[in-house]
Every structure is written in C-alpha cells, then in structure tokens.
Amino acid sequence: MRRVFTALAVLAMAAALVSSGCAGRGAPPTIKIGVNAELTGDIPKVGESCKRAAQMWLADIEAAGGLEVGGKKYKVELFIEDNESKPESAAAAATKLITQDEVLAIVGPNASKVAIPAGEVCNNQKCPMISPWSTNPRTTKDRPWVFRACFLDDFQGPVVARFVTEEFNFTKAAVLYDVASDYPKGLAEFFKKAWEEIHGPGSVVAFESFVTKDRDFSAQLTKIIASGAEFLFTPQYYDEVPLILKQARELGFDKPVVGSDSWGSAELVKLAGPLSYGCFFSTHYAAAGAKGATKEFIDRFKAKYGEVPDDVAALTWDSMRIVEAAIKAAGKITGDLATDRKAVRDAMAAIKDFDGITGRMTFTEEGDPIKAAVIVKISNTGEFEFYKFVSPK
Amino acid sequence: MAYLLQHVVNALQWGSFYALIALGYSMVYSVLMLFNFAHGDIFMVGAYIGLFVATGLLALGSAGAVALPNWAVLVLTLILAMALTSVVGMLVERVGYRPLRRAPRASAALTGLMIGITFETLNLALLGAKRRSFPALIETTSYQVAGVSITNTKIMIVVISLLLMLALDQFVRRTKWGMAMRAMAVDIFVVPLMGVPINTMAALTFALGSGLAAVAGVFFGQAYPVLEPYMGMLVGWKAFVAAILGGRGSVLGAALAGFLLGFIEIFVAVVFPSTLRDLIAYSVILLILTFRPYGFFGEPYSARLRL
Structure with missing residues (x-):
C-alpha cells in the first residue's frame, strides 16, 4: 500500500515539474x-x-x-x-x-x-x-x-570631519576613544587622518585614549581642555558617552561633543539625559525630521x-x-x-x-x-532628529 | 599650575574610591589572614543597593508619601546602603569563609572568587545586562577656583571618605573591639582563649569593610552614574593592589596607598599616552614592592605573626 502511495507521489511531483517547466517556457519569463x-x-x-x-x-x-x-x-x-x-x-x-x-x-x-x-x-x-x-x-x-x-564604519571619519568644518568652522579637534576596541579605534584614526587632510598636520590637538571598562576620564579630559580644542569627537558607545559628557562638563568643557553611529541607541539618551541634548552624531538614517x-x-x-x-x-x-x-x-x-x-x-x-x-x-x-551620511542632532526632548546629509567629499 | 592642580583634584576623587575599597581588603586580610576576593563585587552590590534605595526614596517622594529633600535622600541612601551591604558582607563571611577557617588559604581565596562571580552573574540574571543610571542626588555645581574646576560632588566624596577613614582608624586603635581585631591579627588561636568571640569579630570585620565598600559604591554612582554588573571587577583588583601596597594591618597604609594609586594612574595618563597608563602605573608599584615587600606600613612576617 505504502509503495503505491510513494509511486503516486513521485508521479505527481514529476507531472508538476513537467507542467511548470512547460508553463515557464511558454509565458514570458518572470x-x-x-x-x-x-x-x-x-x-x-x-x-x-x-x-x-x-x-x-x-x-x-x-x-x-x-x-x-x-x-x-x-x-x-x-x-x-x-x-x-x-x-x-x-x-x-x-x-x-x-x-x-x-x-x-x-x-x-x-x-x-x-x-x-x-x-x-x-x-x-x-x-x-x-x-x-x-x-x-x-x-x-x-x-x-x-x-x-x-x-563602512571607517567612512564616518571623513564625514564627521567635513561636517564640523562646514558647520562650525573649527580648526582644532580633540579625540577621545577606546584603544582596546576595534570600532572606536579605527574610526578615531580615520577621523584624525581626514581632519588633518583638511586642516593640516597637528590640527588634532589632543588624541587621547583609554581602555574598555575605564570609568574615569578626568586626566584625558583635563588634557583635552588644556589643548585648546574647539570640539571633542568621541566614537564611543552608550556605556562611556554619558560618563564622558558628565565629566567633561564638570571640568568646564562647554564646547560641542560629536559622535558616530554607535551613539544611535535609545539607552544613550536615557543614561546621559539633558547632557546629551544638542549633541551631533553621524549615522545611516534618521526617521525623525526626515524629508x-x-x-x-x-x-x-x-x-x-x-x-x-x-x-x-x-x-x-x-x-x-x-x-x-x-x-x-x-x-x-x-x-x-x-x-x-x-x-x-x-x-x-x-x-x-x-x-x-x-x-x-x-x-x-x-x-x-x-x-552621504546622515547627521543627527539630539533634540531638547532627547529625540534623534535628522539634521542634514553630509557626503565625505 | 592650575593645570597641575586640576589633575591633583581629579586624582583625589579617583583615589578616594581605591582607598575606601582597599580598607575592606586590608581589614579582612589582617584580621583573618585571608584575601576576600569577593570584595570588589561587594562594592558593586553596595552600589546597586544604593541605587535601589535612592530610586525607592525618590519614588516615595514623587508619589507624595514622604517628600524628602535630596540631601536627606543621599544621607539615608548612604546609611541604608551601608547597613544592608554590611549584612551582605556578614552573610558572605558566614556562608563562604567561616566553614573554611581551618582549610588551606588557597581554598578560601577560591571561595572568594566564586562568591564574586556568583554576585556578578546573579545580578546579570536578575537585572539583565542593561546599564543602570544612578540618579543624581545633589545638584552638581562647578566652582572655578584659580582656574581649577571643582564640583561639590568631588568635595563631598573626598571629605566624607577621609572622615570615614579617620573614624575607622580611631575605632581600630582606641576601642576594645579594635583591640580585639588587632589581637586577632597577631594570633587567631590564642585570642579566643582570652574570651574574645572570634566569630563575632570576624563578622564585624566583614561588616565594616562592606559598609565602606557601600559608601564607595554610592559615591561611585554619584560620580560615574552608569552601573553594570562587572563594575567591581577592575576597581576591586586595583584596590587589592592598594591594600598590599599599604601593608598588612595598616588602616592608614591602605588609605594612603589608595590615594597614591589614584595619583599614579592620573599622572601617568598626563605625561604618557593614556594607552600605557596601567602598564606604567603598575610597573611603578611593582618596583615599590621590590624595595618594600611588606608595603609601606606592613611588618615583616615573623614569629609574632601567624602564618
């Protein structure tokens, strides 16, 4: 009995195959x-x-x-x-x-x-x-x-460099990044290269690093403040960004802080609160404020x-x-x-x-x-708002 | 000048945490001859207890039940976190260490590691890997003094830490309990014959150390308000280094070494690329220990000390 079923099934499948093959050849191909x-x-x-x-x-x-x-x-x-x-x-x-x-x-x-x-x-x-x-x-x-x-991740380095140059006319940049993590390290280096291509060697006045799990950035931030940098680029995650923002502001750094797509997490705004409002970061796409x-x-x-x-x-x-x-x-x-x-x-x-x-x-x-990458501004209610498109060149 | 002073201020705050945590290591080490490797995680537990107490009190306030001013919330948080974390510390002693008091020291050290991992993973299982934000209990105000930025939080952390260290030092040196602790450090087997309840004393030692760790945890939450289950690991290890550097049995030594560690870490990052910070900082400490193997105030192990 079972064999009969199997044979029937095979036959049915073969028939289906043949018929579909015929149909495929007859009609214009999909x-x-x-x-x-x-x-x-x-x-x-x-x-x-x-x-x-x-x-x-x-x-x-x-x-x-x-x-x-x-x-x-x-x-x-x-x-x-x-x-x-x-x-x-x-x-x-x-x-x-x-x-x-x-x-x-x-x-x-x-x-x-x-x-x-x-x-x-x-x-x-x-x-x-x-x-x-x-x-x-x-x-x-x-x-x-x-x-x-x-x-690619690295691509955001030139984008941020160009955006800050056009938007603020700054010439002196500071970078703070995690040297033990691939993404921030790569991005920091690409940013430095791009910035110095625009503003000449030595225009990244502070290039400071820390290692994963560090919680105190006061030494690096004090150096950054003393370097006379006009803004800080930090391609970090929500784990560090709130702490960097808090400590920078407490040490008297009142200049813009700019990030990369690793900032694009709702957690960041939750942890950093009003400290993050008004900050910019680059990313792929932003829903709020799109046109x-x-x-x-x-x-x-x-x-x-x-x-x-x-x-x-x-x-x-x-x-x-x-x-x-x-x-x-x-x-x-x-x-x-x-x-x-x-x-x-x-x-x-x-x-x-x-x-x-x-x-x-x-x-x-x-x-x-x-x-072009999207530059997002964190609004005064903590929303990620589309600010503008920026292409690297 | 202002630039250097700013680093000094930063180092004082950072050193306070190492000092507070190092005291817990140092006390347990000197009284019971055991490295409580779970201490860094007790610091973490203290921070989380502080977080829950603080958010609880703030929620009570906003619900209109008991509206407390923020400074009162901070004081209550500190006291409750200290009390509850002390209980956790005593439990650790009772469950983890007391059964092993006559076991080889290596077993006790392993127990410490195990308890630490248990706390971390328990936290992970109960609360998830999500970062928690510690509510700011005092409005941070920055003062500019001669070009140096000082916040009220920083002043509070450093001053209260110093006061607590002083109080502990007085407690160990001037009270009967303190005397019993010092006696236990010399000979844990003869001391009970003099009528000292060593189980009570062991619990008290753990309670004091854990209480200080809880203060460090709450202050940490104020200064670095992103909490995660593994926050105590690295800080704990480094504070352990400070305890060894201070010398066995010395409250003053552990506190000083904690601050020294903070200074070395900050100033190495000032002079060298921050990437090399830990490498250079801990090479310096290795060098110090080569010349002073018992730390700053420690005594060489002799017949006087049990080992």
Whole structure:
C-alpha cells in the first residue's frame, strides 16, 4: 500500500515539474529575486524589517503591473529564505536561491556574520548580491558580485570631519576613544587622518585614549581642555558617552561633543539625559525630521505595518530599488540565467548617483557605496532628529 | 599650575574610591589572614543597593508619601546602603569563609572568587545586562577656583571618605573591639582563649569593610552614574593592589596607598599616552614592592605573626 502511495507521489511531483517547466517556457519569463533574511535566530527583528520592506517594494511593482525592462513588462516574484542568523544556514539559503529558485539577484543577508559566508557563495556562483546592512569590509572585499547599501564604519571619519568644518568652522579637534576596541579605534584614526587632510598636520590637538571598562576620564579630559580644542569627537558607545559628557562638563568643557553611529541607541539618551541634548552624531538614517522621499517611505511603511521603519527597513528598501535599477539598466531579459546575472551585476557596478532614501550612492570597485551620511542632532526632548546629509567629499 | 592642580583634584576623587575599597581588603586580610576576593563585587552590590534605595526614596517622594529633600535622600541612601551591604558582607563571611577557617588559604581565596562571580552573574540574571543610571542626588555645581574646576560632588566624596577613614582608624586603635581585631591579627588561636568571640569579630570585620565598600559604591554612582554588573571587577583588583601596597594591618597604609594609586594612574595618563597608563602605573608599584615587600606600613612576617 505504502509503495503505491510513494509511486503516486513521485508521479505527481514529476507531472508538476513537467507542467511548470512547460508553463515557464511558454509565458514570458518572470523575474525572480531572492531575499536572504534573518527571520529567526538571535536578531529576528532585523529579518522582519528586511522582509517587510521587500514586500512593500513588491506591492509597488505589482501595482504598476510588473517591472518594465526594455519596453516589456515582466512579472516579479520574491523568494524569501530564512537564514536563521547562522553562517551555515545563510550559505545554504543562498545556494538554494541561486540553484533551485534560480533568482536573478539576491538581497541580504543583513548582519555581517551571515553576509560574509553568503557573499562567498554568491560570488562563487556568479549571482549578484547586495547586503543592506552589513558594515564589515570582508563582505564585499575581492568579491565583484557582492555589493552593499550601507557605508563602512571607517567612512564616518571623513564625514564627521567635513561636517564640523562646514558647520562650525573649527580648526582644532580633540579625540577621545577606546584603544582596546576595534570600532572606536579605527574610526578615531580615520577621523584624525581626514581632519588633518583638511586642516593640516597637528590640527588634532589632543588624541587621547583609554581602555574598555575605564570609568574615569578626568586626566584625558583635563588634557583635552588644556589643548585648546574647539570640539571633542568621541566614537564611543552608550556605556562611556554619558560618563564622558558628565565629566567633561564638570571640568568646564562647554564646547560641542560629536559622535558616530554607535551613539544611535535609545539607552544613550536615557543614561546621559539633558547632557546629551544638542549633541551631533553621524549615522545611516534618521526617521525623525526626515524629508522628501525618505519621509514618504516612512509614512507609507508606518501606515502599512504600524511602526516606524528602522535602518534595516530603509536600507532594504534602497537595496531592492538598486536591484530594480540595475535590472532596468541591463536593458533586456534573455532568459539565460548566466547572461542575465552578468548583465545585472555589470549594470549595478555602473550605477551612478542612485537617489536612495538613505542617501545618494555610487559604488566603488569593491561594491561599497560612496554615499552621504546622515547627521543627527539630539533634540531638547532627547529625540534623534535628522539634521542634514553630509557626503565625505 | 592650575593645570597641575586640576589633575591633583581629579586624582583625589579617583583615589578616594581605591582607598575606601582597599580598607575592606586590608581589614579582612589582617584580621583573618585571608584575601576576600569577593570584595570588589561587594562594592558593586553596595552600589546597586544604593541605587535601589535612592530610586525607592525618590519614588516615595514623587508619589507624595514622604517628600524628602535630596540631601536627606543621599544621607539615608548612604546609611541604608551601608547597613544592608554590611549584612551582605556578614552573610558572605558566614556562608563562604567561616566553614573554611581551618582549610588551606588557597581554598578560601577560591571561595572568594566564586562568591564574586556568583554576585556578578546573579545580578546579570536578575537585572539583565542593561546599564543602570544612578540618579543624581545633589545638584552638581562647578566652582572655578584659580582656574581649577571643582564640583561639590568631588568635595563631598573626598571629605566624607577621609572622615570615614579617620573614624575607622580611631575605632581600630582606641576601642576594645579594635583591640580585639588587632589581637586577632597577631594570633587567631590564642585570642579566643582570652574570651574574645572570634566569630563575632570576624563578622564585624566583614561588616565594616562592606559598609565602606557601600559608601564607595554610592559615591561611585554619584560620580560615574552608569552601573553594570562587572563594575567591581577592575576597581576591586586595583584596590587589592592598594591594600598590599599599604601593608598588612595598616588602616592608614591602605588609605594612603589608595590615594597614591589614584595619583599614579592620573599622572601617568598626563605625561604618557593614556594607552600605557596601567602598564606604567603598575610597573611603578611593582618596583615599590621590590624595595618594600611588606608595603609601606606592613611588618615583616615573623614569629609574632601567624602564618
């Protein structure tokens, strides 16, 4: 009895395969796009935001009757795979999307630990991939098929240097950073380099460090005050920033304090309170005070899902639209997957001044965007408010 | 000049914490011949108890039940935190150390480490890894004196710490309890024969040390208002260094060494890149110990001391 069922099932599956194959050949091919998202695992919120933004994009395309490429409208299909926020699952999901679902391009994964292995698979299998949120250089390094929609951490150094120069006309900078931690150390050094490129050697008048877990910064801050610096740049986290602000103000430092995207946590305002009001920091995206297309996206997302989109949602939205732009720019769909994928990759690499809601982007040879960063001002009620876009050059 | 004075003021505040915590190490070490490695975490417990007492009192005030002025909240917080943390200290002694009084010293030291880790992880499990903000109980006012920035918080921390150290010194030297403690430091096995209740004395030693750690915790919360479960680890280790540097059994020595440590750390950071601070600071201390292996006021171990 059981054997009969098995045989029937196999037959049914074969029939399904044949019929779908026939249908595929008959109708104009649909454009398939993969989404490799962290739907379960330790950061499910990231996957959810990614999925929601992707589905919102699909709804737009469907409302327009399909995606127009070379004068023909194509139906678009999304394949959303869960990578469980695990490196091996992310690689498996990418393989499945490429070989089984035969997608044209993949958006995601978001987190670097999953984007790096998935990028390896996509690059080897020659399928274009764009990660909305991964900031680790290794995701795209030496991988012509892999792109990203966010800037790298180090990129904020030149951005902050330029912003402070334009906004305040300062010439003397002070830096205070944790020398034992990769992110602040890298950022501090990149900032110093950028600042001295603008203002000449010696214009960073104080370059002070401490080590993780330090709580007293009075020696460093006293040196900074004595150096005559006009502002302080500190790329630290909410663990230290409140203490740095408190001690600096108590020692009589009344000048601006500027930070990086590591400041972008609600905890920071909670811990630092009014001390943080009026401070600036650079980041990827800010919901409050957004204008134009960004505001329109935020409003539509809010109406659809009942919450303010986070940076993952905004960057996924841009990634989807970059894929869309690349497919359009490729000019035609031949139906031969390898040719089409190559055309999409080349078109993506050639994208110039793409107008995203998180800034205008052009890709470098590594597939990293040159784009403007958002400067956020902490308002007098402790909100992160959009202040302006600043590009590094 | 003002620049140097500013560093001196900074070092005085930073040294106060080391001194207050070092006293707890030093007392337990001299009376019971044991390193209470959980002491840094008792400091952490003190800070958290202070946090809950302070937020509780402030909440009572805003609910309209008992509206206290902020200075009264601070005083009450200090007293309650001292009392409750003393109880924690006595419990640690009763549960962790008393059963091991005749065990090898290494076992007691391990127990200390274990108790410390228990406090840290218990805090992590109960309250999560979230940072807590200690409410500011006195409005911080900065005074500019001859180009030096001094806040009222700094003055309060340094002055009250010094007063407490002085009081402890007098207690150890002038009271009967103090005399019993000093006697225990000399010979813990003969002293009970003279009618000294050593269990009570051990508990008292822990209570005093923990009380001082609680004061350090509350003041720490005022000066550096971001609390986390591992805040006592590094400070605890460094205060332990101060206790050794001060010399066994010397209240004055531990206090002085605590301040010295604060000064060395701050001034090394002034002259050298702050990256090298701990390396240079602790090399200096190693050098001092090479020439004075018993610390500043410690006595060489002799037949007079039990070991």
